[in-house]
Amino acid sequence: MLRNAQCCAYYLRSKIAGKLIWRSLQTKVESAVALRLAYHLRELRETADLKNQATDGKMTSVVAKAGDLSFKYMREGKGATVTVHFGKDGITICDPNRGSEDLDKVFQRIYERAI
Numbered sequence: 001m002l003r004n005a006q007c008c009a010y011y012l013r014s015k016i017a018g019k020l021i022w023r024s025l026q027t028k029v030e031s032a033v034a035l036r037l038a039y040h041l042r043e044l045r046e047t048a049d050l051k052n053q054a055t056d057g058k059m060t061s062v063v064a065k066a067g068d069l070s071f072k073y074m075r076e077g078k079g080a081t082v083t084v085h086f087g088k089d090g091i092t093i094c095d096p097n098r099g100s101e102d103l104d105k106v107f108q109r110i111y112e113r114a115i
Contacts, residue, residue, distance in 0.1 A: 008028045009025070009028055010028070010036075025037060065093065067082075082097070090109060092108065095108065
């Protein structure tokens with residue numbers, strides 16, 4: 001945490017995922033600095049985690065799997081109906097062509113963490 005002496009504003013300065021980050025805490029009140037500092041650090045770390053997951057190939061492999069299923073169904077004449085949902089509950093593949101099977105087969109949870 002740094003403080004600008006001219007305007008009395010506070011700034012976050014941190015190294016996250018090997019990158020130096022500067023961010024305004026948007027306050028001049030010293031008692032609010034600790035809360036905002038914790039909030040901004042958590043937000044930056046979560047963003048860095050998501051970027052690392054994307055580069056690890058999790059999202060890419062899920063989209064490729066959905067594309068392969070859609071292509072398979074198109075060749076069978078069923079249509080490309082497979083979709084991928086990225087949400088707070090993780091990554092889910094929705095495959096309505098498996099509707100005659102168990103509901104867990106229609107909605108396959110691939111990844112449990114929020115995206």
